[in-house]
Amino acid sequence: MxxxxxxxxxxxxxxxxxxxxxxxxxxxxxxxxxxxxxxxxxxxxxxxxxxxxxxxxxxxxxxxxxxxxxxxxxxxxxxxxxxxxxxxxxxxxxxxxxxxxxxxxxxxxxxxxxxxxxxxxxxxxxxxxxxxxxxxxxxxxxxxxxxxxxxxxxxxxxxxxxxxxxxxxxxxxxxxxxxxxxxxxxxxxxxxxxxxxxxxxxxxxQGAPLAYSFTKKLIKASYTNDLETHLDKEAENIVKSAGTEDFQEGLKAFFEKRNPRFKDK
Missing domain, CATH: 3.90.226.10 (2-enoyl-CoA Hydratase; Chain A, domain 1)
Structure with missing residues (x-):
């Protein structure tokens, strides 16, 4: 401490x-x-x-x-x-x-x-x-x-x-x-x-840190974005998420019926 x-x-x-x-x-x-x-x-x-x-x-x-x-x-x-x-x-x-x-x-x-x-x-x-x-x-x-x-x-x-x-x-x-x-x-x-x-x-x-970080940014931006702009931001971030190791781990864990082990990568 x-x-x-x-x-x-x-x-x-x-x-x-x-x-x-x-x-x-x-x-x-x-x-x-x-x-x-x-x-x-x-x-x-x-x-x-x-x-x-x-x-x-x-x-x-x-x-x-x-x-x-x-x-x-x-x-x-x-x-x-x-x-x-x-x-x-x-x-x-x-x-x-x-x-x-x-x-x-x-x-x-x-x-x-x-x-x-x-x-x-x-x-x-x-x-x-x-x-x-x-x-x-x-x-x-x-x-x-x-x-x-x-x-x-x-x-x-x-x-x-x-x-x-x-x-x-x-x-x-x-x-x-x-x-x-x-x-x-x-x-x-x-x-x-x-x-x-x-x-x-x-x-x-236990959650995915990168996905959480993207989600925080999207929620904050939702207060000022119009819908079209916000949809573009959602698309940008979900594409980034799909390119992460954590996404691959999440999919693997889903099909193996176990808890994922996310690494913030």
Missing amino acids: TNFESIELEIDVSNSLAIVCFNRPNQFNAFNIKFMDELITAFNTVSRDTRIKCLILTGRGKAFSAGGDVVEFKNAEKPDEFMANLVSKLHEGIKILKNMKILSIAAINGACFGAGLGYATACDFRISSKIATFGCAFTKIGLSPDSSSTWHLPKLVGLSLANEMLFLNRVLDAQEALQFSLVNKVINSEGRFLEEVKKFAAEIC
Whole structure:
């Protein structure tokens, strides 16, 4: 395990897994400049490590993340300059996360608010503990939303509910988050929460990394492409996929009625 001060990074090579744990439990894992510098370093480390097939984000203590550190907001001599610096780092982290070739899981162990919710929605999957709660909270203190909230939320939960969360600061519990497709599943066994998330990650790690990478790019591009352009992109990527060793292995495994052993080639 690689230890920073505000986060922890664990690389589990045997399971092709990386775990980034937010580690400011007394501050509900609130984001500040130092936190973000460490998180960006961790993301870059994971992104460059070709042994990793899946990333889990989670938090230590009672919160996934409460978002930005409001105490530091209050103490800032020049709030707008402080916010500009913090936001640039928040956005850098989200861009690295979204552009990773591997798949990511937000393991939401508790309160998930503000920029914390932004980071959770930027992951490919969201798995919630039964005690987790979800909210935006930006406008509650006179800020406009940030950290991808206005981009991801309407796409995940629909415009009507997104408006309630963004304007009226509606808070969802875990079952509501599942009902409205904000999360993929809820784990009711609180004591085994992370272990259950790891089982989900293990299923991901059995898949074809190149096919996953192409699929991530296609999903992202679908938000801006027209249908004809997108069909061309699908054709381009499936042809690339058909030229890989993993495709040959997948076919062979299918006809031999066994699980494939993909090699990212």
